Amino acid sequence: MTTPDAPVLLGVSLKMYFGHRQTLRWAEQVAALATRHPVTTSGAARMFVLPAFPAIVPVAGLLAGSGVAVGAQDIATEDSGPYTGEVGGPSLAEIGCRYAEVGHAERRRLYGEGDTVVAAKTAAALRNGLTPVLCVGERDEADPAEAARRTVAETQRLLHGLTGPVTVAYEPQWAIGAPEPASATHITTVCGALRQWLDAQPQHAGSTVIYGGSAGPGLLTRIAPAAGGLFLGRFAHEVTAIERILDELAEVA
Numbered sequence: 001m002t003t004p005d006a007p008v009l010l011g012v013s014l015k016m017y018f019g020h021r022q023t024l025r026w027a028e029q030v031a032a033l034a035t036r037h038p039v040t041t042s043g044a045a046r047m048f049v050l051p052a053f054p055a056i057v058p059v060a061g062l063l064a065g066s067g068v069a070v071g072a073q074d075i076a077t078e079d080s081g082p083y084t085g086e087v088g089g090p091s092l093a094e095i096g097c098r099y100a101e102v103g104h105a106e107r108r109r110l111y112g113e114g115d116t117v118v119a120a121k122t123a124a125a126l127r128n129g130l131t132p133v134l135c136v137g138e139r140d141e142a143d144p145a146e147a148a149r150r151t152v153a154e155t156q157r158l159l160h161g162l163t164g165p166v167t168v169a170y171e172p173q174w175a176i177g178a179p180e181p182a183s184a185t186h187i188t189t190v191c192g193a194l195r196q197w198l199d200a201q202p203q204h205a206g207s208t209v210i211y212g213g214s215a216g217p218g219l220l221t222r223i224a225p226a227a228g229g230l231f232l233g234r235f236a237h238e239v240t241a242i243e244r245i246l247d248e249l250a251e252v253a
């Protein structure tokens with residue numbers, strides 16, 4: 001079953017770009033935007049934001065009533081215990097998180113996280129009622145069909161034995177932090193294959209496929225509905241860019 005009429009999902013990870021006060025100012029602007037823009041107030045688009053851990057609580061407060069959900073950029077594999085520096089799913093759920101990002105290429109490359117850890121973090125998110133934002137995507141540029149094959153296989157591997165709705169963020173690693181996103185053909189081929197695979201998995205009913213990797217204004221209308229939304233990084237730092245994306249959605253709605 002495809003879900004072409006599902007609301008578009010726009011997620012933003014602030015990674016570690018902003019200081020605390022800057023994060024709060026940005027969140028205030030996002031709340032104001034989501035509260036007044038017809039695409040968000042009508043429910044045609046949903047948004048989530050992933051600030052740094054210390055900003056989650058105040059950002060959740062600032063976003064209350066705006067319809068924008070909040071989540072974490074990481075989650076511990078375990079729920080509690082002697083895991084210095086980690087933050088567990090029960091705490092994230094308790095402070096209002098709805099999403100937990102797992103498997104981002106930066107955590108794989110810089111912090112040595114492999115499939116076992118990513119799968120365990122995905123399981124931790126699901127058992128705590130959080131939607132995992134499961135980042136997948138090929139490391140080196142490949143042709144679209146090969147990228148689709150590898151990415152579906154990766155997703156299948158990471159979700160093996162798990163149940164629950166997930167947000168799969170297709171992020172070709174070579175397109176992260178780049179000047180431009182992957183081509184629309186590349187994105188629609190891979191996201192379409194992911195969508196098709198997920199639609200055949202009843203245990204993941206309600207899942208969403210979004211695209212990340214230098215995404216910004218001007219992209220979503222070229223890759224929807226294969227991509228059900230965007231996972232934004234740098235190009236959401238200016239809230240006016242998020243507004244442009246919402247305006248584009250209003251035009252095609």
Ligand SMILES: O=C[C@H](O)COP(=O)(O)O
Nearest residue numbers: 013176177213214233234
């Ligand atoms: O988490 C977001 C993605 O990694 C994309 O980041 P970017 O748009 O800055 O490349």
